[in-house]
Amino acid sequence: MDRIREAKRLFYLGKEQCDKSRFPEAIASWQQALTIFRKIGNRQGEANSLGSLGNAYNSLGQYQQALDYHQQSLTIAREIGYRQGEANSLGNLGVAYYSLGQFQKAINYHQQSLEISREIGYRQGEAISLGKLGNAYYSLGQFPKAIDYHQQSLEIKREIGYRKGEAASLGNLGSAYDSLGQYQRAIDYHQQSVEIAREIGYRKGEAICLGNLGSAYNSLGQYQRAIEYLQQSVEIAREIGYRKGEAICLGSLGRAYNSLGQYQKAIDYHQQYLEISREIGNRQGEAFSLNNLSETLKKLNRFAEAEKNLWEAITIWEEIRGGLVDDSHKISIFETQKQAYQNLQEVLVAQDKFTTALEISERGRTRAFVELLRQRLTTPANLDKAEEKTTYITISDIQKVAKTQNATLIEYSIVFGEIYIWVIQPTGEITFRQANLKPLETLGKSLNNLEEIILKARVSLGIVEKDNNNQTITLESEFIKDKQDNFPLLQLLYKILIEPIADLLPSHPEAPIIFIPHYALFLVPFAALQNPQGRYFIEDHTPLISPSIQVLQITHEKRVRNLQKKALVVAEPTLHESFQKDPYKLKPYPSMIEAGESIASILDTQSITGNNATKVAVINQMLGTRILHIFAHGLLDEYQNEENAKLGIPGTIVLAPDGEEDGALNAAEILNLELNSEIVVLAACSTGKGKITGDGIVGLSRCFILAGVPSLIVSLWNIGAPAAKFLMTKFYQNLSQGENRAASLRHAMLETKKRFSSPKAWAGFTLIGESDPLELTIQKIQEALRTMANLDNCTPEEIVDAFSRLFDTCDNQFLSQITGLDIQTDSIEELAERIKKWCKTRPNVEENIENEIYEAGAADADEEKPEILEEILRRCQEKYRANENRQTSQNLSSDNKG
Structure with missing residues (x-):
């Protein structure tokens, strides 16, 4: 009996020491408890001690040792039917695999732990599993999903009075909102978290929260304040032996000093982040530190060193992605890794290594797509051969695709403040150019607003588009189609995307041009881009689209x-x-x-x-x-x-x-x-x-x-x-x-x-x-091919509104047909009837009106149109008169020239 009491005393002493982040002392206590539990045959105590030892070694960054202890704990829990212990062990294994960057395994273990906890009514275990799943999805870049899990976890923790867990959930929510760019909201959560951690003496939680606050202030550009919080965090992490937290904060300090232009100091901190990450086996931290170190080296024009580090970072990222099974996980985690690919392209271009930069541009897009495509389209007989083949396309492969397609390939890559363009001729010749961004400067726009410009170009065509806040995008008057049928924003996009490579495009209009866009450029209507003379791209060229050159390569087979x-x-x-x-x-x-x-x-x-x-x-x-x-x-x-x-x-x-x-x-x-x-x-x-x-x-x-x-x-x-x-x-x-x-x-x-x-x-x-x-x-x-127009089934407001919209985007030649209509009326019903009657001798106009009405889609239905009929009528009458005046002016001009 005394032996059991002693073992339990040592076990709970270890917990107290661990709560105070005194991990070496906790390990000593649990080792002694473990020895006693084994001698007296107390299997449950043995399982708990093994699990606790695993957690301590995980906190010290010794992940393989942690895995070994958790596996032993799980085996015993299952042998004796100890369901709560099984749930804990599964969750602990998930934590260790998460620390190693093996997120798929982490999710699987946490899901199993969650199911058992719910099955046996183990509320604290349920809350912990939900929080750990939130962390995993956070690392995968799925921030809204992470927030959902953390909110569920927080509710349970508050319900059962689990203060330490509450602090962790608040901090995790703060980090997720930080990643979504909601910095003030993030700071509020982190402040709540640090208050609870200090109140209950949870030193590790305090270190994490201080580091998170530093990261949030970094994002806000308040670097000195960020440094103060980060240094406090590093001190606590070192004091308690929390190596992972120490490393992350050192990296954040490096980012702060990089932003302040103190590059050597930044390099020192990034080097420390890298060393600790390697020492404890934190692969994700290693990749982040290599990328961040390269950011600073790049600013010092030390491109060769930066390149070396970035190759290493990308290798790690690809190793981590390779461990994922779910396609959506591979896609979302790439968004957290893309900076390394962009940095590498930038340092390669700085060294005139343009073709290698093209390979990286390809390597940094459609990775999940390519892997899935290869699996789906490969026959069983060729499966082994396909797996042996490199998954990355090379320059010789790219040239072969251009020759096989007998097409000009144009690949765009958005890299921070620039757009890189590669043109691959059917002969295999490759030329590198950069987009012409001067027109953006003239408009006071930045590359961050490229998507806005593209969306507004679409709006100028009469397309309904919404911004990130789900608000309908309106168009400034200077971007409306002018009197010469020019669409200013379509011409602006032509200047940016086509003009720099116009001399490289095929002269024959039938020669195919395959565009490989990037991010917002997928929304560009290339066929409708206008050159300075007002000619549409489709009039001189034959455009196609592909997600990547490698997708073309695979689908062609x-x-x-x-x-x-x-x-x-x-x-x-x-x-x-x-x-x-x-x-x-x-x-x-x-x-x-x-x-x-x-x-x-x-x-x-x-x-x-x-x-x-x-x-x-x-x-x-x-x-x-x-x-x-x-x-x-x-x-x-x-x-x-x-x-x-x-x-x-x-x-x-x-x-x-x-x-x-x-x-x-x-x-x-x-x-x-x-x-x-x-x-x-x-x-x-x-x-x-x-x-x-x-x-x-x-x-x-x-x-x-x-x-x-x-x-x-x-x-x-x-x-x-x-x-x-x-x-x-x-x-x-x-x-x-x-x-x-x-x-x-x-x-x-x-x-x-x-x-x-x-x-x-x-x-x-x-x-x-x-x-x-x-x-x-x-x-x-x-x-x-016959005309299919019939306005009889349309409402008066639909007819008048559609007729009104013709004046916005149709060309002058078409609009010259719209004459001789008496529009002076106070009744929208009467005007609709006049339009229908007038159209009987103008089937082309009638067909264009019907085309405006019957746009096959949901966007018009999604748009609430509370406009009163008088407003629709007034707008139509104004546009008709403006068109009449324009035609009169043009006719007078022609007469004067004559």
Whole structure:
């Protein structure tokens, strides 16, 4: 009996010592307790002592030793059926693997621990597991998910009075908000955390909180204040032997001194961070320290040293990513690692190593995409060979892709304050240039606002766009289309992105140009960019898009077997009532049925429409078709479906309901298909958009490529059904005449431009992937090309508003037709009737009005339009008069010249 009391006394003494961060003393106490428990055969005491020893060694940064103790503890807990001990051991293993940067293993262990804790009603264990899962997702760069876990953890800890845990949760929430850029909110959480830690004498927690406060003030640019907090944290960490915390704060001190221009001091701190991280096996800390050290070396023009460190950092990052299984984890963690790839490109360019920088540009994009694509498209016979092959594309591979595609490749890379551009000719010749950012300086813009400029360029085309706060973006008057049909922001983007490489572009308009954008550049409508003379890019060139050169390389190796069924056309599926309510508010577009039936007729098939276009019916038929063409609503809500949320992939095609099924064909479901289609056309709203990451656009287009489709045509915005029908009819006609896919789309755009002059109507479609010809026979082409306008089903406000919008983006040649209409009335109903009657002799104008009304998408439904009818009427009348005045002025000018 005395032996049990002694063992317990030593065990609890170890806990007291550990709570005060006296880890060596705690280890001595637990070792003595362990010896006694083993001698008297107390297996539960043995398991607890082993787990406690593991935690102490973890705090000292001795992770392998910690793992060994936790594994022994887990084995005993399972042998004796000690469920709480099993939960604790699993959680402790998760902590150790987290410290080693093995986040996938950490998550798995914490999930198991959480399940057992909930099963046995172990509330503290549940709270701890939730907090540890929050930490893991934080390190993966999934900050909102981390916040959710930490909030759940905090609630339980407060409920059960677990003060030490409460302090930890508050600090973790602060760190997550810091990473989201909400610095003041982060500071508030850290202040609460440090107060509790000091109140209960939790020294390790105090050190962590002080370090977090220093990091937050670093982010705010208050470097001296940051240094004060960080130095306090380092002192406590050294006092208690908390090596990991000491290392992290030393790194933060290095960042502060780097920002202050005290570079040698910064280097000293980063070196200390690196040494400790290596000593304790903290791979993530090692990578961060190497990158941060390189930041300072770069400022001192010590590029060779910086390059060496960055190669090492990238190797570690790739090792850490390689341990992850979930695609969304690989994508999100890259966002926390991308700086090293950008730094390496910068130091390589500084040393004129332009081709190596291109390899790094490729290596730093679509990594998860490439790995998944290779797995999906590799046959079992070639699997071993594929695994042996290097996963990174080389310069010789890049040159081979350009030659094989017989295309000019243009790769952009956003690197801090610059945009790098590489042009790879079909001959394999590579030229490096940098974007022309002087126009941005003239406008008082910075590169941080590049996305804003791109979005406003789209707004100038009549596209509804929202900012990061979900507010509709408005356009300054100087960016509105001018009297010469110039779109200022489209010309600005041309100056930035195209002008620096204009001399390297092919002279033949049919020669394909494959753009490889980066981040916000995926939103650029390259076809609609205007040169200084007002010519659209599509008029002189044939653009395509690819997420990366390596994706092109892999998809080109995909060989499609000869399928029996030529085409599947899906048009205007019936909408489930849930999609017609908040938050989607979708509405049916009858014109999509006519468009779908028209396309089906030229492809010699029947379209699936209405109630027949269920998910089961569409999936069953799409598996065996060469061409898949979908006229339907598309959504970009990542969390509309649980599987989409789990994968982190936004994107849904809304098909017809069937029983309890709402008809949503989600990105996750598309990803799991094995398609052999040669081309997929998604003539729905914004199907080319998605979540923009370093892995490219994560959305519907990505899923179809991963499902095995070598070519897609997607839309960058909502395109009206009449224009989409005409453009795609022309596309298939061009294919049937032997043109390749890129040329067919280009010529279709140019033909559509003659009939629908607004770039919004013809520039939104983008070809992604292969551009080979596609053998095709079509029929009933003239019938398909006829005008499909009918305004009888439209409301007066829809007609007047759409008529009004024509003046914003249509060209002067088209607008010259709009004369002789009496618009003087106080009634919107009367004006709508006059427009309808006037249009009977102007079918092209009528068709353009209907195209404005029937933009197939959700954006218009999402937009609340509380405008009163009088405002719609007034705006229309003003625009009509302005157009009349402009035409009169132009006519007078022409007469004077004559």
